[in-house]
Amino acid sequence: MIPIFIWDLDGTLLDSYEAILAGIQETYEQYDLPFDREEVRNFILRYSVKDLLVRDADKYGLDSDELNRVRATSLKEKNTQIPLMAGAREILDWTAQQGIQNFVYTHKSDNAFQVLEDLGVRHHFTEILTSDSGFARKPSPEALLFLIEKYGLDKENTYYIGDRLLDVETAINAGIHSINLQIDGVEQNQNIRALLEIKELFED
Structure with a gap:
């Protein structure tokens, strides 16, 4: 899958x-x-x-x-002044090769659209939800559940990727998996140290 x-x-x-x-x-x-x-x-x-x-x-x-x-x-x-994280461009290009669908849910404002456009990666995302989209803030799962319902996403196969405990809690509340750059020791979460490690999680 x-x-x-x-x-x-x-x-x-x-x-x-x-x-x-x-x-x-x-x-x-x-x-x-x-x-x-x-x-x-x-x-x-x-x-x-x-x-x-x-x-x-x-x-x-x-x-x-x-x-x-x-x-x-x-x-x-x-x-x-905002650059991409190390490995971000490579991992997004890899998702395109794999046919992986990407979305964004961020507490960043609609300013996020311009930043992603300027960095040349906005085209990777099917939909981008920001703090201006009107959903309850994390750790409420409201925005994630909206995307799951709108696009008919399979919860068992959907991952929220973040860097804070708040992101892990949001994923758990939505009933989906969590991948996190900082948080370890939470059962429903996979801790990674770098974005490129995501490839290792999904490549046989």
Whole structure:
């Protein structure tokens, strides 16, 4: 059976955390907020950028939506700084050779379309769902279940590929398999250290 892949973007296909951190830092400087790079990085890896902004907006009496708008504008200007993860282009080309269908579900905004276009890989994806698509956020399986139902995907053969515990939890909640670049020790998840290891999982 040919598998189906649904991909996360940040930290999975896109090596975007430096650009994300730079965008947050610029925003915090604009509002004179303290910025601890390591603490912020750890927080967004465990939770999300949105959760971070809500936390700090509450703490400093600011509007989290306004903070997020400023941050999104700053990040958009950094699109050209976002490279693909090591092995991403090769693994996507391999999926094309194998006839594997690819989708995206990301907490990234619709800015994701332009980034993937600029990197020359947007054509690999049947459909891309972002935080602007209107689904409940991870670990809700709502977006994954939408794709499964819309395209008649076989859950037994569908994999959500990510880099955070949140991605593993989302896959489990949707009743599909998980492949993850960071998380190990979860029964329903396959841990990999590099994207090209995906080939070894599916090649006889």
